[in-house]
Amino acid sequence: APTALTTDVAIVGAGPTALFAAFECGMLKLGCVLIDALDSVGGQCAALYPEKPIYDIPAHPSIEGGALIDALEAQIAPFDVPRLLGSRVETLTGHRGDFTLTTARGDTVNAKAVIIAAGAGAFGPNRPPLEGLESYESTGAVQYYVKKRADFTGKSIVVAGGGDSALDWALSLSEVASKIYLLHRRDRFRGAPETLSRIEEQVQAGKIEKVVPYQLHALHGADGVLSTVEVTTLEGESRHLEADTLLPFYGLSTDLGPIALWGLDTHRNTVPVTPATLESSTPGIFAIGDVATYPGKLKLILQGFSEAAMAAHAIHGIVHPETALHFEYSTSKGVPG
C-alpha cells in the first residue's frame, strides 16, 4: 500500500552513496528515508557486480560489490532507516524547508531537504532490438547482469559485446559453463592486453568460441526457452548458435528520467553542484555520488562517501537553523541510536 512519510531528509536512491548519507544523517540526528526504484538497496554494486571485487575502497584492499553493501547496511543498522523500495520518485515540488516527493507507486514523502543520490539515474541495460525478447527475459534465458555465477553452471551461453564487461564475464563464466560463444560485431575486442591473452587461452582450450564479426539477429525457441541464437554478418551470412542463454553486454543507458523535470540545472545527465556543500541550483536540494558533478569530480564510491558527509553537514543548518552544529569526531560521540 502507498506510504506517507514525514522526515528531515528524503534521499533519492539507495546505492552506496545514499546508504552512507543515511549514516551521516543518523550521526547528525537528522531523520531520513531511502527511496529507490529498485527492489533492493545497493545501486550499481548490488545490481551489476555483486561478486566483483572493488580495490579502491579505503581500508579494504579488496571487497566485493555485494559485501560492500552488506557492510554499509550494518553501519546504518543502529538508525533503523525507513526505506521505500520498488518506488521510483516521479515528482519533487516545494522549497527549502518543505519539499514533497511522490513516487510511481503513490508514496508521498515530506522533507525539509532532499539528497539526490540517483547515480546513473533510471539506469537500465541497453537491450538489443530482438523480436520476442521480453518472453526470454522473463524466464532468465536473456539476462543483462550476472548476479550469481553458479546459476550459469553447465549452460551454453552467447556473450554479446566487445567491451570489458563482455570479456570479463566470458572469461569468468567459461570456468562453469559448458560453452561460451563470444559475439562481437567487429573483428577486434576492446580490452586490456592481459584479458585478451586470457581469452585466447580459453579459445585454445575450446571453452570459448569467438563469433566475429557477427551481430544478433533473432532468438529461436518457445515459451521463453531458448534453443538457438541466430547471428548474421553485415553481408547477411547467418549462423545458428546452440545456446540456452544470451547475455548482452551493450552498456548501461543512463537517463536522469523524472529528475530532469524537477527544475534543477542539469548537464549531460548529471546535476551540477557547489562542491563545498553539494547543493544544486535549487536551494535545499543536494546531489551526491555519480549523479553530481563539479570541476574535478571523480565518479568513484570513495568520493561519493565524502560528498555524503559534506551534504549532511550542510543540511543540518536547514533542519536545525537555531542550533549551531558542533563538529565532533565519531570516536568522541559514538553512534547514537
Ligand code: FAD
Ligand atoms: P548508484 O549505485 O548508481 O545508485 C543509484 C540508485 O538510485 C539506483 O539504485 C537507482 O535505482 C536509484 N534511482 C535513480 N533514479 C531514481 C528515482 N527517480 N527514484 C528512485 N530511485 C532512483 N566505483 C569505484 O569506486 N570503484 C570500482 O572499482 C568500481 N567498479 C565498478 C565496476 C562496474 C562493473 C560498475 C558498473 C561500476 C563500478 N564503479 C566503481 C562505479 C560505482 O559502482 C558507482 O560510482 C557507484 O555505484 C555510484 O553510487 P551512487 O550511490 O552514486 O549511485
